[in-house]
Amino acid sequence: MPTLLDGKKVASDIKQEISTRVDELKSQGRRAPNLAIIIVGDDGASHTYVNGKIAACKSVGFDFTLMHFASTISEEKLMKHVENLNSDDDIDGFIVQLPLPEHISVERVTESIKPEKDVDGFTNQNFGSIVSKNQLIMPATPFGVMELLRRYDVETEGKHCVIVGASRLVGAPLGMMMTEEGRATVTLCHKYTQDLASHTKNADILIVAVGKPGLISEEMVKEGAVVVDVGTTRVVDNSRKSGFRLSGDVDFATVSEKASFITPVPGGVGPMTIASLLLNTLKAYEDQHS
Template sequence: MTILDGKKISNDIKNEIKAEVDKMKANGEKVPHLAAVLVGDDGASLTYVGSKVRSCERVGFESTMVRMPHTTSELELLKKIKELNKNDDIDGFIIQLPLPPQIDTQKVLLAVDPSKDVDGFHPENFGKMALDMSTFIPATPFGILELLERYDVDTKGKHTVVIGRSHIVGRPMSILMSRKGWPGNSTVTLTHSNTKNITQITSQADIIISALGVPNFLKAEMVKDDVVIIDVGITRVEDDSHPKGYVITGDVDFENVSKKASFITPVPGGVGPMTIAMLLKNTLLAREQRRNP
């Protein structure tokens, strides 16, 4: 059994990006600039955006955090997005989700300039991804592909089962794993909350990508020997025995499933660290595309 170490691979990617940025600086070129818009004071969002800012500093990017109060109106946020779209100094930006209830998330994401949509959420970029055209791939699916590639996991002709159909992970992964190329060329089954006989389906899978958000959902009896497991789930589970009062748990019963797996991602330390690394990579790509349209 091989651990797909997202923490190590994400550090490798950040080092590679830093080397590229150092070359830009040496040549007197403008370095990539990533902005993040945070509406409200959600604790998890603050932590995540703070991590993005620190990662930008590490690789030599410029970064801007735009803080807006929880009471921000949809119109005010759309006005800010318009400003960022027009700001030539900013190569890419993200809108940290979730947004307050008074704001239509879909309308906001549609307002982002697709050429600066480093999250890969805009329908134009999603459509290009579905058509196998060059575009920004959503950061978490992009990170999963990178893990599979760097650990040389064979996907050609394999049966991949995706658990979860979100627009952020599940649905894009089902498209990417079926595309021509590598990682890809697998036969994909997309399962969700209304799927019947899910154990029958997962027990036939060569690769399982779980993005359900249900702690320890995938049990050892639901998988076959030598399965490849990608656990995207990340849930806080209360645990009084732990100093923090909780533990971070994935969708997979790691202790038992890992005994049958050929490759498996841990939680934490698997897919999670890859998301920020690939957001940085998308920002670098955005900078290069703006320089060489």
């Protein structure tokens, strides 16, 4: 059986470390870090994610500020709120929960966030710093994947890492991080890649972030590979009270027979993303108040 890369356990350890640091800050007479969250509209999944982030803030002793706007808010009004958070010294970091309504430009809103308060790590300045010697705030999910591998002592140097999915949020930054920090040889696959299996079968470390349940089957993975499943998709399941279950991009039942390490879904990368968001908020706080 493979070793389970238990993101839930590691995230819990990280939260305990952050909580200890917050207690230290308070004992020095300093305030707790404050994370602001902007959510627009009433997308069910977005509210679930935001509730998870609020619960995480509470668990480590962070302050939080929730700003909920109707889906009809204009882009200009939303931008004004972003500007206010940029200039508010009591807010250390903030996120704008995606997706946004179609009439609002995600790129324009994201780029208007001050990089030092961009705890999602989405701005061009933070994104570009991945390949610099002075890394700023790292994108939360890729940061979480790297931290998970590090805490399980998964060797990355000199390994062949294949990443399936080249999105700006996960695959692209993770490819750079695996090259820069992991010192791995990276193959980045995407929807235009031909004969995907010919690449995945050669991976020492296979990371999949597409959002297609069961995309990676047993025959696409080599014996002993490290498999990280970032994909999380809601699949209809009437046997569940919620009416759905979460499914990853990897066929866990069969692939786990061949892998040396593997992440579960849920309980793998998901909790690490929120833990990374908390680490980024703490970093933003300490960088701005050092």
